[in-house]
Amino acid sequence: MNVAVITGASMGIGEEFARQLAARRLDLVLVARSEDKLRALAGELERRHSIRAHAFPCDLSEPAAAERVATYLTEEGLHPGWLVNNAGFGLIGTLDSMELVRLRQMMMLNMVSLVELTHLLLPQLRLGRDSRIINVASTAAFQPVPFFNVYAASKTFVLNFSEALHEELRGTDVRVLALCPGPTPTNFGETSGMDPRLFQRGQSAASVVRMGLRASDAGRAVLVTQRLLPIFLMRFLPRFAVRMAAGYVARMMMKKMDRPDRATPPKA
Ligand SMILES: NC(=O)c1ccc[n+]([C@@H]2O[C@H](COP(=O)([O-])OP(=O)(O)OC[C@H]3O[C@@H](n4cnc5c(N)ncnc54)[C@H](OP(=O)(O)O)[C@@H]3O)[C@@H](O)[C@H]2O)c1
Known part of the structure; x- marks a missing residue:
């Protein structure tokens, strides 16, 4: 049986992927840690769309988690036709203010x-x-982001990895897309330690996923879901200017969030 495997499917953008792929009548394997949420969503989508939806609770930050997902698919006789690598979280602050254990998980x-x-x-x-x-x-993937340092770098990794894979698989029947949302009102802001107000006026998860699926259908390699002028302009700026602009904006944001403590490195 062909299935779409979606990580981080218990809420936010991942849940929306589950909803929109179920509406395309694809069978699903939903992966995240929150078993209750996954089971409730799987049940709802099965009833609504007459599909099969499997809930696979799993902490993907643990070593060998990916192997557990792959083994589950094999044992259940499920063949992946789609893989949506969506699970992720961010951490805001100076590097030395972050707990190493959380950084490692991220x-x-x-x-x-x-x-x-x-x-x-x-x-x-x-x-x-x-x-x-x-x-x-x-969109954090396109420049260094002070105070969102490792998160932004992890997304640069995802962007470059996906683009490389897109080219590697050109001419095959596997299409690879790097989906780059801007601020989207989900649980992400809170988990990252950011002010949720910064996300309130962002694009909805439903719209991000709709655009992502259309871009994947069209065989695109990268989609930035919002027209953000700075992302466009950054293509034409020298690296030092991008870095300094990012630093300026990041300091403003930290101030706006009333977190100057995090914006200023602790004194020795
Ligand atoms: N929202 C934004 O503004 C925004 C912007 C750009 C990119 N993104 C990216 O979009 C993706 C989805 O984020 P979101 O906005 O939908 O955030 P969200 O609402 O916080 O959802 C995150 C999802 O990841 C799952 N997850 C977290 N830790 C996990 C772990 N250790 N193992 C397995 N699953 C885990 C969560 O489920 P459990 O807690 O149940 O495990 C949840 O389903 C992330 O990669 C994020 O970086 C978000």
Whole structure:
């Protein structure tokens, strides 16, 4: 049975992927940590769209998590036709204010599990006639982001990895898209330690996913879902100017969030 594997499907952008792919009558494997939410969503989508939706609770920041997902698919006789690597979170602050254990979890989730899952499922995806990989990056991927340092770098990794894979798989039946949303009102802001007000007027998760699916259908490599002037302008600026502009904007944001403590490195 062909399925779409969606990570981070319990809420936000991932849940929306589940809803829109179910509406396309694809069977689903929903992966995240919150078992109750996954089961409730799987049940609802099965009833509404007459599909099969499997809930696979799993902490993807743990070593060998990707192998557990792949083993589950094999044991259940499920063949991935779509892989949506969406699970991820951010951490805001100066590097030394972040807990190392959380940083490690973020790097494991945002980068390592994404690569491992792609690596493990690619042989099956190659067997399909119209297979898809959608990796959720971010507009943060296009420049260094002070105070969002490792998160933004992890998304640059996702962007470059996805673009490389897109070219590597050119001429095959596997299409790879790096989906780069801007601020989207989900749980992301709160998890990252940001002021949720910054996300309130962002693009909805439904619209991000709608645009992402259209871009994947069209075989695009990268989609930035919002027309953000700075992202466009940055293509023409020298690197030092991009870096300084990013630093200026980041300091303003930290001030706006009333977190000057995080914006100023602690004194020795
Ligand atoms: N919202 C934005 O403004 C924005 C902008 C650009 C890019 N993005 C990217 O979009 C993606 C989805 O984020 P979102 O906005 O939808 O945030 P969200 O509402 O916080 O959802 C994050 C999803 O990831 C799952 N997740 C978190 N840690 C996990 C772990 N260790 N193992 C397995 N699953 C885990 C969460 O489920 P559980 O808690 O149940 O595990 C949840 O389903 C992320 O990659 C994020 O970086 C978001």
